[in-house]
Amino acid sequence: MDLVNHLTDRLLFAIPKKGRLNERAVSILKGSDIRFHRSQRLDIALSTNMPVALIFLPASDIPMFVGEGKCDLGITGVDEVKESEVDVELPLDLQFGACKLQVQVPENGPYTKPEQLIGKTIVSSFTNLTKKYFAELEGVPVDQITTKIRYVGGSVEASCALGIADAIVDLVESGETMRAAGLTDISTVLETSAHLIESKNPKGDRDLLQTIKSRIEGVMTAQKYVSCHYNAPTSSLPEVLKITPGRRAPTISKIDDEGWVAVSAMIERKQKGIVMDELKKKGAADIMVFEISNCRV
């Protein structure tokens, strides 16, 4: 199939082709029922059930493609968006890929505060963000900083040991990489997580764009909430409804048992244990919690 000629009437959606964000981004597509088959070695996949083309790109290139309107939507980290200095919409936090961009120094070295690094050499893959950070620290415009910022594309944590940096600015999640390299963090430049990003001048169909955003929002909600069902004495309704107010409102149904009603409501997944305990204490019975496989909100 001539892929390029099949792109014209499709909404172009940029997806991280590898690395930390790839798997979760692909699972969001699956949850949104955007079906596709990606042939080996090809970085473009046409959706088989929607007029969408998925363009698999390095996470760091996605802001540029979306910022220039070459792709309508993308999934990437806020760190990549800020580093690229592009103007895009960030309609949805996808709640994964959370980490911090931090200033890191040798553990037993002389530096304990970022101010001590002014005029020194800093290595990072995020040179724009690092320059901005030190410009603020030095109180001068970016092009007048005395701190030397050098670019390294990967394994940044080795830079201090190799003698090319006094400190690094790199991503930290668990901190394992940092500690293994004998480094410690002294400051946070940015907190980041993966977001859905959107062109300010999308070329694709606006209704389709809205549908995709709403499907992804539904996937996020389905991940955040579970569905809780229980029976409660009518007399305890005011109390149990305080525990399960629902996203909008709980559903209350009559049941064939005098003085009892059935209640169902969405509750936050992370609260489900506490909610069930509290409901039981207030006299609720037959409490059940179900997964929500998908929803529209």
Ligand SMILES: Nc1ncnc2c1ncn2[C@@H]1O[C@H](COP(=O)(O)OP(=O)(O)OP(=O)(O)O)[C@@H](O)[C@H]1O
């Ligand atoms: N340890 C981490 N924990 C959570 N999210 C991370 C982590 N490392 C990176 N990310 C997020 O994933 C994005 C892509 O990082 P990743 O290291 O996967 O890049 P990549 O596309 O594989 O490119 P590279 O070849 O430069 O490693 C980062 O910009 C950040 O938003």
Ligand SMILES: O=P(O)(O)OC[C@H]1O[C@H](OP(=O)(O)OP(=O)(O)O)[C@H](O)[C@@H]1O
């Ligand atoms: O705090 P941690 O949980 O250890 O994660 C941090 C590491 O994760 C990222 O690198 P990645 O492993 O993706 O490889 P890279 O160095 O090639 O980018 C980042 O650049 C750090 O090195």
